[in-house]
Amino acid sequence: MWRVAGTTLLLAATPLLCLAALGALGFLTAAPALPAALVCLMASFVVAQLWHRDLARLTGVLRAPAMPAAGHWPVIPALGRIASDIQRLARGLAARAVETDTARRASEAIIERLPDPLLLLGPDRAPSRSNAAAHAAFGEEMAAVLRHPGLRTAIDRAFTSGRAQTADLTLPVPVAREVQATVIPLDPRLPDGTAALLVLSDRTRERAVERTRSDFVTNASHELRTPLASLIGFIETLRGPAADDLPAQRRFLGIMAEQAARMHRLIDDLLSLSRIELNEHLPPGERVDVVDLARSVVAGFEPRLAERRVTLRLDLADDLPLVAGDADQLAQVLTNLIDNAMKYGGERGEIRLAVARPDGTRWPVRPGVVIAVADQGPGIARAHLPRLTERFYRVDKARSRGAGGTGLGLAIVKHIVNRHRGQLAIDSEEGKGSMFSVWLPAETEPPRGAIVET
Numbered sequence: 001m002w003r004v005a006g007t008t009l010l011l012a013a014t015p016l017l018c019l020a021a022l023g024a025l026g027f028l029t030a031a032p033a034l035p036a037a038l039v040c041l042m043a044s045f046v047v048a049q050l051w052h053r054d055l056a057r058l059t060g061v062l063r064a065p066a067m068p069a070a071g072h073w074p075v076i077p078a079l080g081r082i083a084s085d086i087q088r089l090a091r092g093l094a095a096r097a098v099e100t101d102t103a104r105r106a107s108e109a110i111i112e113r114l115p116d117p118l119l120l121l122g123p124d125r126a127p128s129r130s131n132a133a134a135h136a137a138f139g140e141e142m143a144a145v146l147r148h149p150g151l152r153t154a155i156d157r158a159f160t161s162g163r164a165q166t167a168d169l170t171l172p173v174p175v176a177r178e179v180q181a182t183v184i185p186l187d188p189r190l191p192d193g194t195a196a197l198l199v200l201s202d203r204t205r206e207r208a209v210e211r212t213r214s215d216f217v218t219n220a221s222h223e224l225r226t227p228l229a230s231l232i233g234f235i236e237t238l239r240g241p242a243a244d245d246l247p248a249q250r251r252f253l254g255i256m257a258e259q260a261a262r263m264h265r266l267i268d269d270l271l272s273l274s275r276i277e278l279n280e281h282l283p284p285g286e287r288v289d290v291v292d293l294a295r296s297v298v299a300g301f302e303p304r305l306a307e308r309r310v311t312l313r314l315d316l317a318d319d320l321p322l323v324a325g326d327a328d329q330l331a332q333v334l335t336n337l338i339d340n341a342m343k344y345g346g347e348r349g350e351i352r353l354a355v356a357r358p359d360g361t362r363w364p365v366r367p368g369v370v371i372a373v374a375d376q377g378p379g380i381a382r383a384h385l386p387r388l389t390e391r392f393y394r395v396d397k398a399r400s401r402g403a404g405g406t407g408l409g410l411a412i413v414k415h416i417v418n419r420h421r422g423q424l425a426i427d428s429e430e431g432k433g434s435m436f437s438v439w440l441p442a443e444t445e446p447p448r449g450a451i452v453e454t
């Protein structure tokens with residue numbers, strides 16, 4: 001009210017002063033001057049009230065621009081225009097706020113769902129947030145990862161240089177892991193203060209594959225180089241010092257034939273290993289009677305058994321289910337296991353080959369067949385057992401090589417068993433012999449006389 005009165009006086013002041021001046025100079029008498037002053041005051045009052053009501057309405061529009069302003073809209077045209085400008089500005093700001101919120105939520109979702117572990121680092125270089133992959137990969141160990149000196153150095157360097165830095169970390173506990181950390185500084189910083197991103201990629205599997213591949217190439221070339229060097233040596237001897245020595249030539253040619261056969265065997269084994277690996281994801285489709293197969297494989301060993309005076313005891317169960325398999329590959333499994341039992345089981349020993357239904361709890365509950373090859377040889381120390389199926393792994397290199405072994409036999413067995421979706425178990429104790437068992441799933445034949453949908 002006082003403000004309206006003040007504004008009224010302010011508006012009316014100039015005309016009232018003019019009227020007073022005219023009166024004082026004698027140009028105007030009191031009779032017309034007084035009603036004129038009254039009209040002037042009343043008009044000023046109306047304008048002042050209008051002005052203040054519109055200002056209040058404008059404030060209302062400013063406070064709640066989205067509210068419908070019917071009946072509360074300034075009537076003074078200039079103030080009306082300002083009110084509609086305010087409304088347009090507010091609508092624009094609201095749209096921007098929605099966009100910003102959507103963008104923030106989208107970036108949070110991206111960070112959260114990234115498959116690589118990701119952490120956001122604040123200006124103090126400490127992590128402010130981490131995504132689900134980081135929790136899944138490191139969980140409780142995250143604090144230990146962040147304390148790793150290699151990672152700390154990379155973070156410090158990234159913050160001081162402003163450029164991305166990487167560091168290879170080896171985490172020894174609880175299981176050895178190799179992690180590549182990348183620190184990416186952000187310029188400008190994110191609105192929430194995030195100053196850098198830290199990506200942790202688990203490279204353990206890749207490094208292991210790389211190592212296996214390079215070990216494989218090294219081993220394969222080494223295995224080939226040894227007999228090749230011996231062949232070259234003998235050829236030189238035959239051309240030179242032993243050129244006229246017939247008995248020496250015969251002896252050397254015998255050794256050379258052996259070395260060449262060894263190289264041949266190695267290449268055959270490598271090729272069959274790579275063929276098996278190529279098809280490992282395709283389960284075999286033949287129906288194989290393992291008992292028949294075992295009989296025919298054993299028949300092929302007869303001459304060698306006689307030569308080494310080894311007894312092979314067969315223990316073949318009746319009424320075993322057929323297995324879905326590849327007969328040639330399963331024959332290879334039997335051959336490699338019996339071959340090992342003969343090579344390492346000692347002369348004049350006994351080998352037992354059993355084909356039976358699975359018993360005990362070690363095998364899956366599904367129907368299947370177990371093939372077991374046991375010998376009475378020196379056995380294998382526990383430390384070697386997990387590595388036996390690695391390519392070129394031999395417990396006693398000299399002995400195995402002497403027996404013509406390339407160290408690929410059990411690797412081939414493992415891959416064939418994998419392809420058959422089976423399982424391989426090795427039981428051995430030093431001095432008590434070894435037993436290699438293979439479980440193969442039975443073929444799931446549709447029941448006869450039933451309706452089968454295809």
Ligand SMILES: Nc1ncnc2c1ncn2[C@@H]1O[C@H](COP(=O)(O)OP(=O)(O)OP(=O)(O)O)[C@@H](O)[C@H]1O
Binds near residue numbers: 341377393395
């Ligand atoms: N029945 C066994 N008794 C004792 N040691 C064994 C037996 N079977 C395998 N081994 C050990 O496991 C190693 C790996 O066997 P694997 O069959 O893969 O290779 P290899 O017999 O040396 O060569 P290859 O089978 O390729 O001719 C052998 O070198 C041997 O040291």
Ligand SMILES: [Mg+2]
Binds near residue numbers: 339408410
């Ligand atoms: Mg072998």
